[in-house]
Structures are given as structure tokens and as C-alpha cells.
Amino acid sequence: MDPMPHVTEGGLIPVASYARTSQDTRHGDARGVRNQHRINERTALDHGCVVVATYTDNARGATKDDRERPAFDHLLADLHRGHAFTAGPIDGVVAVADDRLYRRPDDFIRFMAALTAHPRRVYVGRDGLRDPYTKAGLLEGAASLEGAVAEGRMRSRRVQDWHWSRAMDGLPHSAPRPFGWLEDRQTLHAVESELVRKAIEHRIAGGSMGEVAREWVALGVSGTRGGRPNPQTVTQIITAPRVCGFRANRGVLLIDPETDRPLVGAWQAIVPPEQWVAVCATFSAGSLYMHRGPLSPRLTGRKAGPKYVASGFVRCGAELAEGGVCGQLMGGGKSGSRKSPYNYVCASGRGCGRCAISGPLVEEAIERLLFPGEGPGRVRLPEPIRQRWQSGEMAFEEKRRVISSVFDHFVIKPGRKGSTSWDHSRVVPVWKWADRIKAAELAA
Template sequence: MGDTPHSSEGGLIPVASYARTSQDTPQRDARGVRHQHRINERTAREHGCVVVATYTDNARNATKEDRDRPAFDHLLADLHRGHAFTAGPLRGVVAVADDRLYRRPEDFILFMAALTSAPGRVYVGRDGLRDPYTKAGLLDGAGSLQGAVAEGRMRSRRVQDWHWSRAMDGLPHSGPRPFGWLEDRQTLHPVESELVRKAIEYRIAGGSMGEVAREWAALGVTGTRGGRPNPQTVTQIITAPRVCGFRANRGELLIDPHTERPLVGAWQAIVTPEQWTAVCATFSAGSLYMHRGPLSPRLTDRKAGPKYLASGFLRCGAELAGGGECDQLMGGGKSASRKSPYNYMCVSGRGCGRCAISGPLVEEAIERLLFPGEGQGRVRLPEPIRLRWQSGEMGFEEKRKVIASVFTHLVIKPGRKGCGTWDYSRVVPVWKWADRIMTAETAA
């Protein structure tokens, strides 16, 4: 390395210990991550380092891009800052294995950028100190990444094959019990199955899914994970092939190789195959159970996902009559105003309906928070990210990932009547590392 790593008192290099497990133990005692931190402390001492801060992602998957890892995000932010708040300066990272830190190329790039954002940093592994600034150090890390990616693909294929084999045996899904069946996933639930049967008959007769959802909600019905019924979930329940006994896997009906007919599962059916076919015919293809979800094709031309950059991140900050804040998610929608072609609004009925804000104002405020002026703000993202964002090179989805990595959400305060200028202080961030920041800073 070009620079000698800075040492703490006693000549030891202060490092961060990172630990991660994909699954917790059955006892939910976080035993795996505790063992990793213990090994990290020993490894650090053996190589002239001392652990001054710990970062833990328990039961967090690092292979799938839609899985959050808050502690990993905190670690990257602290490495860019060079300081772990109460723990003091950071000069490196120790982990029991590279794949605890990264299993995807994107995470490897983010980690190396954060680790080498200042000179004199070290990476401590079971084999000793690694120089992250040299070609050899990068090749070591890239080799570990290649192995992790290959292992992830192999493991994913094994899991897919296991599910397919179970499906070919006619066994039910291994996840949470489906609505309409008891915990054994084979015996009909006496109440839920009757609700599903009536909903299918009602829909075939021309009924509305909104009406079914409202009726279920009035009866106090909840999903098997505790969610409230809505038209989309009811649609998926009644169009799932399991309601007529058919078995599907990864968005496709399975065919019995002996009869060349749809494979019948080992559970009690709610309706006949003819009724299932009839109810599916009442929906557009994109609404059907068989064409929804991350592993199934969507047969509509409409792109799924959010339309506006801040969708899903904004919460209404209007005060309620009884005290407290509304705290409902705000949705985006078109506006007739030339200055603001779209707004984010708190919808009446779901929320208080008393708060709205210009879409471009919100997005400009978010940009100010992500990339504050020199010596201002609470976050310092890598310079390449700022350049790509502000030059227009960064795409919509990547921008949303950057926002999600920094903010838990943003609170929108109500505007003032007659105010003709944009008030950026209405956008109040709730940082992902709020437990380490004493005061939240607005975009003003």
C-alpha cells in the first residue's frame, strides 16, 4: 500500500467487524452472527488490529438484489466517512469470509469503493491482511466474488429442482399455508374454503372483486400472513390453480407424463377444473395468479413497478386532530399545473387527504439531501454516483436503489397557503442510520 495504515492507541489498527447469516437458527438466538464476531475479534488480534465497531445483518440474504442489508449500508457509509461515530476512526474491515460481505458484483463494487475511499485501509480475512489498493488484492476479492456467484447459482438451481420434484409428486407448496386450507395444506379450512368457493361463483356470475374484498374485510377476514383483503389478493386466491386441485411450478401448470393432463395435487379441491377455467376467463391475463410474481411472465404490455421516482418512500406528515401524524404512504399522480406536471398526495380515506406536494420539488429536495454542498449534510455518497445521477446517466431503477440505501422514508410536511416558492424544508428525511445521527437534516 502507498500509505501505512493508521494505528490506534497501542499500535493496533481499528477495524469494523461485519457478520451476516442468510437464516437465523430455529431458536432465533442469532448464534451464527455472534460466532462470526467472536472469530473476527480473534482474527483481528492475530494480525495487529482491534475491532472498534460491529455491524450485523442477521438472517439477511445477500444473493437477491431486492433484499435489504441495513448494517452493510451503515458500514459503507461509515467507511466513506472514515468514522464510526461513537467508536472513532475506522481503518479497515474484518470478516470470516468474503461472501459474508458480498455475493453480487454490485455489492463488491460498492464495498471496494467505500473501503478504498481513503488511503491506508486494510481488509482482514482468515488468511491475513489484504491490500485492497493493489492488483493482487483486487484479484483476490474478485476471485472470491466469482466463487460466491457460482455457488449462489448452484444453490438456486438445487432449490428450484427440489421444488419441481415436490411439485411432480403432487405435494403442496412448502411456504406459508395457502388461504382456504388448514396447516397440513391438504385439508380444506371450513370457513376460508367456503369464502373462496362463493367468491369464484360470484365472479363467474359477473361480480366485482372490490365487493368481495370489502365483504371479507367486514367479516374480519385476514390473509394467512395477517394482511387485509384487497381486490388484487382476492383475484390471486381465486385464480390459483390449487383451488381446483391442479399443481403449478414457477408460473406453469405441470403435466402428468402418464396421462398428459394437468397434474393433480394431494389436497382437497375447492371447485372443479371447469369452474377454475371459467373464473380465470373473466380476468385479463396480467391479473391471473399464473402471470404474477417475480418468477412468472406478465402477459400485459404495461410495465410493472412504480411510475414516479419517490413512490413508496413518502409518508404524510400532517397533524391529526387527536395528536400525532397521519404517516400514510403518499401516491403519485398527474397534475394540471405547468410548473408541476405531477404531485404526490395523501389519499383521502386511506389517509387524511390534507397533504400534497409537487413531484419535481420532492425529487429536487431528495437530490439536495443525497448530494449536499461542501461541508454540509449528513451523508457523503461516492463522487461517481453523484456524477452519474446529475449527468442523467443513472437510470430510474438505479436512482431508486440509491434512495432506498440512504433513507428509511421521507416525511412530507403540509405546505403553507399563499406560499409561491418551493419550500424544501417540507421534505424531512428519516435516515437508514438514524440511530447514529442525533438530528435529521432537511434539504433547506
């Protein structure tokens, strides 16, 4: 007979609360996910359960397969493991609606496999407990998936039609204002538009986007979303058809049916069409706005992925002259050293450019944090994970998932000039669920 679920001292089944919103509020206060967790706690108590761990994906969609949901992946990893690192056993999941968890068949399969990885788990919905091991429970979950897929397609079609209609009327994008224009998206921004015009002339004359990005950073220029300029964003800005007044939709230049010429938008142009064509000709197809679409990744014939285990996790910890730390993500790149064949570097175009560290040193420090040996450590991973990691059996992506389940990121302290020894203390971890880990340490 299958064992019964774990229960707390009050006789309640411990469950995990998952919350997700596709968009945050305009104030960026994460109110939607907070409300979902509040409802989940009430729903759990109404059905004999108690929330012992929370997982939150704020402003993250679940319809497209290229959207990352770190908290959802973390939840699945903990369900397979059978417990959260500091919260103890997890014997179920509660959510305000099925579509918060999954909107795609792949995610539904992954979730059900993780939920049923151990016996006697429960799924808690607004209507009560659902047995995920029975045919009825699976059919109910599949029915909700079918409804979510149909709703997602219908919503996507309505949004696409709305944007296309606006484009055909020559109206600007409804997203945050483009760089170079005021909030009305029609009137030129005196300073930004002049920067764009000079950048186009600089590129046509043979200049590099790195030079433009560094100049903009030195001038204190930031993007309309607050980001620091880099060569890729500058390229996207100056190759967007809007700079010469043309209107595009979903990476396609729209044609006026009456004139059979490119559709002209209802906003002021920065340069004439001839200059836009000339600057686009200086880039390869994979860099052009028209081949990428707004906010889309580069098209290179394959999906880009990290090359090094700690890529995307390490941030520059160098102190800035104006106060604070750089905080820029550090990219990985090859070096000429045998001891350190690759390094993580803070690029000067995006960050301060004053911090670099050996790649193997970072990964050795991460391994020491994950598997502290006989001494005390923040976490204690299962022994099979340690054996597979240290024996070399664990695959690259699985190592990254293990890192992601434990750490939020790592802050890299600058090294000392002339030092040839490896200093593992330069790698400062920022733990996931740091508040719970600290509480557990204090209780111990």
C-alpha cells in the first residue's frame, strides 16, 4: 500500500504555492502574484493543506516555448527531489488556476511527471483536491490544458490583428516609446534623435557600434527602459525602419496598397529612406532589425545557448566611482592561458570593464559551495547528485539547473594586481530563498 502524504504537526498536508503573471502592473509592484499566493494560502487551508514553500514567476508568459520560467523549473526540480531545500517535504501543489502552471502540452507533461514522481501527492485547486494519479484527474488536467491552448491562440490572434490594423493606419507601436521620440511617439526627442542621426552617419562612414555605445555610456545615455547602451541595442535602433518614417509589423515592411510603396507612419523621421537603406547595408542579415523584429533574438540558424556552466550567473562586483557596484552580467570568452582557457569578463561597453576572473576558478568555487565536504554548508544536496557532478556524468544543462535551483547569482570581487594564486573568496554567492536559509541557520 502506498504511504500516506507527510503531514505537519497540525495534521495538514504540506504543499507548494505557485503564482505567475504574464505582465506586472504598471507600477512594477508584483501585486498580481502576491494576491495569487494569498488566495493559494486560503485555498490550501480550506482543503486540509498548508503552504510551506512559494514559487513565483512574475511578468513571465507561458504560451511560447522560448519563455523562461525559473521558478516553475525550480518547483519541478523540488517535486522530483521530494522536498524544498529548507521547507522540508512537499506533497502537493496549489495554484489559483491550471493555466498559471501550464499553457503548453510540454509543460503539462513535465508538471504531471514531477507531481507524480512520488506517491500520494495532491493538486489543490479552487474547486478542491484533485488526484493526479487517476484517469479522471488526468482528464481534468488535460481538459484545462485544451482550454488554455485554445484561449491562448484566440488571444494571440486578436493581439496580432490589433497591431496589424494599427500598423496599416500608420500609427506608432503601442509599446514603451522608441528611443529618439517623445512620449507621444510622433515628435522627435531633440537629444536622442540627434544621437541616432549621428550614429547612422558614423556607421555609413565605416565606424563601429562599439564606439557609439561607449560614447553614449560616457554621456550618461540610457534606453527607454533604463538599460545601458550596447552595440546590439544601438544596431537595432539605427536599423529600425521607423528612423526613416517607414512602418513595419512583425519584422515585415508594410506596403501601402494605394501607392505600392512602403507605408509611411504618422511620426517625424530622423533620416531620409536613402540613409536608412545605406546603414542597413553595412550589417549582416542576422543583425538587422527587419530580420529580428523588435525585442527578438538574433537569427543565426540555431538557438543561442550558454557556452560555459556559470554563464548568466556571474555579475561584476567592482565598485564604481560614483558609488555602488557595477552589477553587470559578465560574459565568458576564450583566453590564451592553459591554466585558465576561458574567463568571465565585465565588458567595457556594457559594464565598467574593470573585473575579470578565471572560468575554472568560478566553477571550482561553485562546486565547493554546492558540496562543502564534511564541514557545515548552506545546503546539503543528495549524495547521487554530488557523485554524478564530480564524476563527470552530469550533463552541462543539468549542472546549470542544479546551480539555478540553489543560487540566484554570484557577485565577483575584483582581483589583486600581480596575484597568481586562486582566491575562491572572490566568488560571493547570492542564495535563492536567502531569507529562509538564514532563518534555518538561526534556528539551528
